[in-house]
Amino acid sequence: MSRDFSAGTAVSRHWSTVRVVVVGDPATGKSSLIAAAATDTFPEIVPPVLPPTVLPADYYPDGIPVTIIDTQYSLEGKVKIEEELLRADAVVLTYACDQPDTLVNLQIFWLPEIRRLKVNKPVIVVGCMLDLRDEHFPINLERMMGPVMQQFKEIETCIECSAANLIEVAEVFYYAQKAVLHPTAPLFDQESQTLKPRCIRALKRIFVLCDRDRDSALNDSELNQFQVKCFNAPLHPNETEDVKRVVRDNLPKGVNHLGLTLDGFLYLHSLFIAKGRLETTWTVLREFGYNDDLVLPKENIPVPSEMAPDQSVELTSEAVDFLKGIFSLFDSNKDGYLQEFELDELFSTAPESPWDEDPYKDSMERSELGGVNLSGFLSQWALMTLLDPPQSLAYLSYLGYTGDLAKAIRVTRKRSLDFKKQHTDRNVFQCYVFGPKNAGKSALLTSFIGRPFQDNYHLSSNQCYTVNTVDQLQGIKKTLILHEIQERDVKEFLSSKDSLAACDVAIFLYDSSDEYSLTRASKLLTKVARKGEDSGYGVPCLLIAAKNDLNIYPMAIKDSEMVCQVMKISAPIRISVKEEHMSNVFQKIVTTAQQCHLSVPESKHARNNKRYRQLVNSSIFFASVGAAVAIVAMVAYRAYTYRKTNSTR
Structure with a gap:
């Protein structure tokens, strides 16, 4: 029998075989169809159920073998059929052209059953025994199956065949293989064409x-x-x-x-x-x-396979220059901002905009009209690169980056090594923002991206980030990411060994008018300090007195300064977001992150351990001195005895 199929094509991943499971009512020609496809002949006698049948790799142009699984429906074999359906790459669902009730049964039993099992694989509906259909009652397959295909979108195609006359037999499994290797659903909307x-x-x-x-x-x-x-x-x-x-x-x-x-x-x-x-x-x-x-598979994106928990990923200057060019290209009116329609056009070659969902949706600075300037655009890319390097690289490719993706990012040095060298070369810093409820954390984050102050803030996500650039001395710019952590989540957050590994600096906000707020912030500071000591990821910390426009309680200044002295960190920074008195807080955060060996707090536990080690070291020292004195005394005594004995002689 001749077969005329399209030329072979590349497939999306390596398939060792395409597994096709054939189901349908009894006596609808399943086994005869499989045997005819495998042998190019019509078998006069076939067993009730065939063993797994393999069409070899050269049977179809794609060069992938097809494994066909025959089934026989019975109450006892129902579980077996369900197992096979769940393992299928495609399903061939048969009815008998000379038995209209078997076609009805597809709609009332088989297709609903496949959907109930959540098989989610393409279905090829096949009418077998076409040669037995009464020629006086012709059927328009398209008109008959159209409504069924509308109801059951999983149906890829419908075909009728005759195993006895070897008509469209090989095509059945070709369509099944094709539905797996070259699926319609991702490409084409059948309803709207x-x-x-x-x-x-x-x-x-x-x-x-x-x-x-x-x-x-x-x-x-x-x-x-x-x-x-x-x-x-x-x-x-x-x-x-x-x-x-x-x-x-x-x-x-x-x-x-x-x-x-x-x-x-x-x-x-x-x-x-x-x-x-x-x-x-x-x-x-x-x-x-x-x-x-x-989409471009993330597993094919060349990201570093081995990174220490306290290392991070940043874009290289080559990637940043590319993004600057992209920004300029899509800034159609050259006003220095990308409006929403320009951003939509910029990402029109990507599966969707990566910034329409959390944590990126409200994380960058926008103008009053919603435009994004170059600084905000690059900051958002820095955030995406830090949180999800494969996604960042994939979107560079979607935007047309043709350079070596491996050279578009760099892995920073370990923070533990930065600490020892008392220097860091990072350009992007992540700041964890701790504090009790109503301390002003959300107000601080939104002020960082130029949003006006609000009396009430409603969090849209537990993963709340804002990102912007911060100007340093001599025109140097650094990117700062603020990551808000809710008080209720601190215990679970710190339960991970590496919870502080990605943190360059931690800040602790409290409400200046609320004594209890300072107490809770101090406890959070102590917990983080203790976690840093236990995990080896100690981080520099700052205490921030927020809402400084309110009436502070009498001992607020003294109490907060005492906390900082005890923990051996810098003095509190007093701010008022409402009155825009920010005390250069963001510059101070970046400076603290850069001076990574300073402002690392000591908990009471650490101080006790330090005193204990000092005491032990002192004891060892005095014991050593005592032993040395004893040895010297003994040697001197022996020398004295020796001289005295000789003189008497």
Whole structure:
């Protein structure tokens, strides 16, 4: 039997085999279908259930073998079928063309059962024994299955076949394999007959990368380079003209005097998919690194595999320069800000904007009109790089970065080593913000990104961050990340051994008008100091007296200064966010982070241990001196005795 399938294509990951499970009512032709596909002959006698059957790698062009699992429905075998369905890569669901009730049973039992089991794999509906259908009662398959496919989106395609006449038998498992290796769902919306948004974004990025002269069109040379890269075969000039003619005839704006436009590029892929040539679009996507979810897999991003807990990741100057160029490119009106529509366009070649969700949603400074300046833009990238290096590198790629991703980031030196050297070369510092409820933590974070003061703050996330640049002496800029930690979460947070490893400096806010607030802040400071000593990740700390515009309680200044003296940290910093009296608090935080060996607190436990070690060392010293004196005395006595004995002789 001859088989005519499309040329083989690359697949998104290594498949040792595609596992297809065949289910359906009894006597619907499951076993005969499998046997006919495997042998190219119709078996006169088949057992009730076939053992696993393998179609070899060279059976279909993709070069991946297909393992077919036959099943037989019974009450006793129900559990076995469920297990097989959950292990399937694709499901072939059969009905008998000469038994209408088996088709009805697909809708009332089998498809709901597959959905109940949450199989979430493509389903190929197959009508078997086409040769037995009464020719006086023809059925329009498309009209009959259309409503069913609308109800059950997991159905990839429907096909009818005849094992007896070897009609469309091999095609059944080809479609099943194809649904796994080249799935429709990520690319195309069957209901609207349009490309899905994420597919459009991926293809737009590919178009931009191939448009080397940046004129928003693929000329003949660029089209040919694209063809060679994806399909390893050049386009002949007449083929290039044929492609452009097809696009021009159906979508005039798809081609202009410069070449194929983005609209034309997208139209071609819609055409491929509509004609069932999904492997063409998938070949393109996979050549440019996309997986089945149409993202660049994080496991393929070259991030450092081994990092100490107290190391962090920063963008290199090369990556920062690229981002500056991107900012300038998308700042269409050159006002120094990226408005929301400009940010949307900037991220239009990525699966979605990475900054629409926590923890990035409200973390950077914006203008009154919502625009983001260059400083805020780069700060946000610094935050994403610190928290999620693979995501940061992936989005650099989505934006068109073509350099070596491994050279786009650098791993900082260990903070423990910075401490010993009493110097750090970090450009990005993370500050943990502790304090009791209503101490003013949220007000401090929002003031850092230029938001106006509010009387009440409502946290939208437990992972609350703000980030901005801080000007230092001689025009040097550092990036500071404030990470608010709620008082109720401190115990759980500190339960991890490495909880303070990523912290460059910790600050402790209290309400200046509330004596109890200072007491609670002091206890938090003590807990963090003790945790730092126990874990080996001691961090410099600052005490901040917030709400300094309120009436402070009588002993507030003396009490807070006493806390700092006892803990051996810098004097309290007094601020009022409401009245914008900030005492250069952010510069002081950065300076403290840079002077990492200073302002590291000592807990009472540490002081007791220190006194104990001093006492032990003193005891050892005096014991050593005493022993030395005794030895000297003994030697002197022996010498004296020896001389006396000799003189008497």
